[in-house]
Amino acid sequence: MKKDTLKKQILTAILASMGYVLSTFVHFPRMAPFQHFINVIAAVFLGPIWGFLCALLTGLMRMALNGSTILAVIGAVVGAFLSGLLYRKYNKLIFAVIGEVIGTGVISAIISYPFMRAFYGLPKTSIFTYVPFFIPSSFMGAMLGYVLLKALEKSRNLSDLKSHLEN
Template identity: 45%
Template sequence: MHKNINTSAQRIKKMVVAALLSGLSYALSTMIIFPNMAPFQHFVDVIAAILLGPWYATLSGLITGVARMSFEARPATSVVSILVAPALAAWLYRLTGKIWGAVLGEIVGVGVIGALLSYPVMKYIYGLDLKHFYYYMPFFIPSVVVGSILGGLMMYTFKKSGQLKRWQKLLNHQ
């Protein structure tokens, strides 16, 4: 019984942190504007991947993507990469134990896989006349590189100060 209570408490902590990170990502994306870029989504995705793991990081990104689609009239590309990138970032972080693993996972997940997955969604569902399957890569890569590196630098700063380990312990990171 005690283990179930602890597991429930850990899930609630992770849900709360995922919701807070979603709000932070949405707020930063609306207040700090770069033309055709959303680097703070990727900044927060790296943080979520390291702190929360694949499921809750993906949930956090999905909440942000849906909010951006709903309130800012963003296209489905806001959500398509979220289905891959945070999970890949978290998986590579767990595999390597290194912050750069999360950064690389986010970059590949959005800049390559997410961009390629966005092509059929936008071409066949939205009916856009897109000539090449790699159409979104030049748009996604600058944003994801900037945001992921910033997120990685922030997490590296937290690691050096000892805060990362403290947060991971608090969230029962595995």
């Protein structure tokens, strides 16, 4: 196994665990902003595929250990992937935030509706039912991630940390 793949696996496990712990102990009704905080950090350090896997692991832990609904998975993976994709394409932190908010706040919210109807008996409402809940949560968490990453960038530690992961 390549050394950089092992580093990415370890960082993915650490971030997924942090996402689970933060989402468990710092809880807001119908919101998981720390999932989105971790998604933005994973997007920058790991990219779209590993970021997706990190969000998937966190969501599965939240479902298995806390009894969360499938929203814990669906509400995170699209944003994590899009965040990593946009960051990789533009190499600007703000695009990781944009990807997280659009991916989670809009796309995941819309995708979640049919799953919630099928598995949890959600009454027939609008396909946009979850958008008002997902956008503020993803925005708040993504901005927290942005602030941390911006501080690392300003102190010139962000590029050093990223290069250690790649070498």
